[in-house]
Amino acid sequence: MTLQEKTDGAAAAAAPPRRTRRQAYETRVRRRSNTVAAVSTALVVLAIVTLVPMAPGWEAVKKSFFNAEVFAQTFPRLVQAFLWDIAIFAWSVPLITVIALAIALARDTRNPALFPLRLFGILYTDIFRGIPVILVVYLIGFGIPGLGLPRPWNSPYIWGTVALVLTYSAYVAEIFRSGIESIHDSQRAAASSLGLSQSDTMRFVVLPQAIRRVVPANMNMLIALQKDVALLSFIGPVEVLRQAGVFKSLLANFTPYVGAALIFLSVTIPATRYADYLIARQRRERS
Amino acid sequence: MKLSTLLTSAAGLALASTAALAQNDCAAGKTIEDGVLTIATGNPAYYPWVMNDDPASKEGFEAAVAYAVANAMGFDDDQVVWTRSSFDQAIQPGAKTYDFNLQQFSITAARDEVIDFSVPYYSAAAAVLTRQPTADAGATNTVESLSGLKWGAAASTTAPSMIENLIGPEDSMLLYDDSADVVEAMKANQIDASLFDLPTALYLSAVTLDDGVLVGQFPPEMSENPDRFGLAMEEGSALKECVDAAITTLAEDGTLAALEAEWLAEATGVPVIE
Amino acid sequence: MLDLRDVTKSFGGNRVLDGISLTVERGEMVCLIGASGSGKSTLLRCINLLEPIDDGAVFLDGQDISEPGLNPDPVRRRIGMVFQSYNLFPHMTAEENVMLAPRRVHGKSREALRPKVTELFTRFGLADRMQHFPDQLSGGQQQRVAIVRALAMRPEIMLFDEITSALDPELVGEVLDVLRQLRSEGMTMVLATHEMKFAAELADKICFLDAGRIAEQGPPSEIFKAPKKDRTRAFLARIL
Ligand SMILES: Nc1ncnc2c1ncn2[C@@H]1O[C@H](COP(=O)(O)OP(=O)(O)O)[C@@H](O)[C@H]1O
Ligand SMILES: [Mg+2]
Numbered sequence: 154m155t156l157q158e159k160t161d162g163a164a165a166a167a168a169p170p171r172r173t174r175r176q177a178y179e180t181r182v183r184r185r186s187n188t189v190a191a192v193s194t195a196l197v198v199l200a201i202v203t204l205v206p207m208a209p210g211w212e213a214v215k216k217s218f219f220n221a222e223v224f225a226q227t228f229p230r231l232v233q234a235f236l237w238d239i240a241i242f243a244w245s246v247p248l249i250t251v252i253a254l255a256i257a258l259a260r261d262t263r264n265p266a267l268f269p270l271r272l273f274g275i276l277y278t279d280i281f282r283g284i285p286v287i288l289v290v291y292l293i294g295f296g297i298p299g300l301g302l303p304r305p306w307n308s309p310y311i312w313g314t315v316a317l318v319l320t321y322s323a324y325v326a327e328i329f330r331s332g333i334e335s336i337h338d339s340q341r342a343a344a345s346s347l348g349l350s351q352s353d354t355m356r357f358v359v360l361p362q363a364i365r366r367v368v369p370a371n372m373n374m375l376i377a378l379q380k381d382v383a384l385l386s387f388i389g390p391v392e393v394l395r396q397a398g399v400f401k402s403l404l405a406n407f408t409p410y411v412g413a414a415l416i417f418l419s420v421t422i423p424a425t426r427y428a429d430y431l432i433a434r435q436r437r438e439r440s
Numbered sequence: 441m442k443l444s445t446l447l448t449s450a451a452g453l454a455l456a457s458t459a460a461l462a463q464n465d466c467a468a469g470k471t472i473e474d475g476v477l478t479i480a481t482g483n484p485a486y487y488p489w490v491m492n493d494d495p496a497s498k499e500g501f502e503a504a505v506a507y508a509v510a511n512a513m514g515f516d517d518d519q520v521v522w523t524r525s526s527f528d529q530a531i532q533p534g535a536k537t538y539d540f541n542l543q544q545f546s547i548t549a550a551r552d553e554v555i556d557f558s559v560p561y562y563s564a565a566a567a568v569l570t571r572q573p574t575a576d577a578g579a580t581n582t583v584e585s586l587s588g589l590k591w592g593a594a595a596s597t598t599a600p601s602m603i604e605n606l607i608g609p610e611d612s613m614l615l616y617d618d619s620a621d622v623v624e625a626m627k628a629n630q631i632d633a634s635l636f637d638l639p640t641a642l643y644l645s646a647v648t649l650d651d652g653v654l655v656g657q658f659p660p661e662m663s664e665n666p667d668r669f670g671l672a673m674e675e676g677s678a679l680k681e682c683v684d685a686a687i688t689t690l691a692e693d694g695t696l697a698a699l700e701a702e703w704l705a706e707a708t709g710v711p712v713i714e
Numbered sequence: 715m716l717d718l719r720d721v722t723k724s725f726g727g728n729r730v731l732d733g734i735s736l737t738v739e740r741g742e743m744v745c746l747i748g749a750s751g752s753g754k755s756t757l758l759r760c761i762n763l764l765e766p767i768d769d770g771a772v773f774l775d776g777q778d779i780s781e782p783g784l785n786p787d788p789v790r791r792r793i794g795m796v797f798q799s800y801n802l803f804p805h806m807t808a809e810e811n812v813m814l815a816p817r818r819v820h821g822k823s824r825e826a827l828r829p830k831v832t833e834l835f836t837r838f839g840l841a842d843r844m845q846h847f848p849d850q851l852s853g854g855q856q857q858r859v860a861i862v863r864a865l866a867m868r869p870e871i872m873l874f875d876e877i878t879s880a881l882d883p884e885l886v887g888e889v890l891d892v893l894r895q896l897r898s899e900g901m902t903m904v905l906a907t908h909e910m911k912f913a914a915e916l917a918d919k920i921c922f923l924d925a926g927r928i929a930e931q932g933p934p935s936e937i938f939k940a941p942k943k944d945r946t947r948a949f950l951a952r953i954l
Contacts, residue, residue: 213533213675217554295621298628304590307630309614342764343801343860347815347867348791357814361805389614389625395595399615402596405531405551 223408227400231412234396238382248318253325281323290316294388313385328370332363372428466682467513471539477515479506480538483524487643495522501703502542512686530672540671546598547670557670558683564637564667565657572651574632581656581713592631599635623648639704656713715740721770730756732926745913746906748923754906758873762795794864794872798879800856802848808859809844812866834862854885871902914938922946
């Protein structure tokens, strides 16, 4: 044992630059925890891989959920249908941003003449945060075109988008508002002391900081929105969820749903990782 | 009070045991519950398949067929027990809680892989449902005229692929969860036309839409794959042979045709699509 | 040029300013001293209309700026203020911090402002820091940028609220040098400060605030060498 220690010490001393005792200790700890993590992960994976196929229904489940043939046959069309999800998402986001900001600012007004606007802001956020998205999609998606709008103005793409935008604007408005309120009063005082007007103070001093601060929270809203776009399929558009449903009925096989889930994950997992990264970075910056 | 319950249950027992004796041999011991035939339908079940959502009344085409099949298999009417299931649930693999399920399941090869179908008890023509303004605007029973319309359909049926293959609409189709939503979209003028099996189309045009019009129908021989309805059973059901024999008998002795005439009589009178 | 008459101010039931009367002549430098919580910051904020006063009046060049309902923005443009915690806008470079108000309030373009702003940065030894963000600057540099930012509006009077209190000791000097420079240029200034040596050296007038009142005021020689009131003597004994 002492011999071992001596040779170790000699080797460490010989190798420039010499690692500190602390570094050596941390390396040992890291190695051990990596080993433990690898072994336990392998055990869990092994258990799943061996145990699940032993379940009596596995063959049937494999055939109807993980059918390679069906997957190959349907996946390209699913990806194509997902382009609709992306398009609806892409044109919803700018609208949500603008409306949410307007609502957040309306709720922040202190001018008594604008009280109706403030009241509207409060009612709006309360109502649209209180109703399940799918209900809003149904009510607006069928209800407003039912008033007798001519084509193409009764398109489910338009009114479905309106439903998503109204709902998400309510949530995002609250996020913006919390961001605005999180900016310390001393920033407003500094701006006011320079003679900047209330609106300029908001526009150039408070909002840019507030918006930056709530980027991670809004990233999470965007991820939720990307998934909720699929709700538009209930009022007609054949996007990826609906296309998967059609394949399911046609082929009596649930593999297309697995394909659709994979497509969603390919977008939402990177986005979620990125949001987490932003949150972690912000926490580091604040501390 | 106590006495009367005792008496009724005793009577029930006696009845069940005599009925069990009356069963055809083919179904004996193969039903989910001995001496009882458990039949599932949709929740809710619609006119004209089941009247007033009450299959035990034996009113409506599928309710009547169910009892005819049960009788042919050797079950008395009071040995039939009704249960409900969703459409999707019925075409999933796995154990079932019913002996057979009927709610206009089209027989398809793919579905046949995971569940068992009986021989068909009905071959449905497919009919095109529109509203009066669309008909007034010149929609007629020709493929050429129909392909210019905006189409919608219930996604989980065979309608989308039939529309695609037989009509080939110029504009992309919109798809919905069920026929109620299709009709809602039609009312909102988001779609002009949809394809349903004839009895459903009749019901929708008569009851759900104020101004529904059936502009035409595809006879079963014109579609590559005529919509035929079968009773759905668990994959590998031991009862299939017995059910098939019952339906074959009912088809041969004219019972099915009579029931069709009784409950789906209005089906005549819709022009065939050219 | 600045004239406070019997100013009172309460927060809730807490009377923070209790009948303050004070005159500041053009080109004068007045230092407010007093224990923490004696009302120095509140007094400066009231002059700059960041807080409304309850009673009394504040005159700027004869105009009653404490009139309720008066639009505060034009008044604030004539009064510069620098805070203890710098309060730079963290999302803007030093240059953008300085240019924002002149651009928005005076409607000038960046190009038109640049020579004057560059000259200000250079004058206070910050020429190579113009494109830095606040978090890339030391506390002393940030505070000097804050002073430049206030000066860029060409104020007639400057208010400083303990602007060296948040700084590391070795950085206090560079900020005080800026104040010396402004003093030599004839800027009218009101300071809340704990830098007694600095106040003794440069102030025209020292005001000792105690519980919202001016307990004693006069030239530094008088206040520091021969305070009349016991409270002043006790405060100075504690701090020196
Ligand atoms: N916005 C406020 N709301 C309530 N009380 C306040 C507010 N600002 C200051 N005060 C109170 O007023 C008193 C004077 O504070 P301040 O003017 O900051 O004193 P100083 O600057 O001399 O330390 C303190 O008791 C403080 O708690
Ligand atoms: Mg203070």
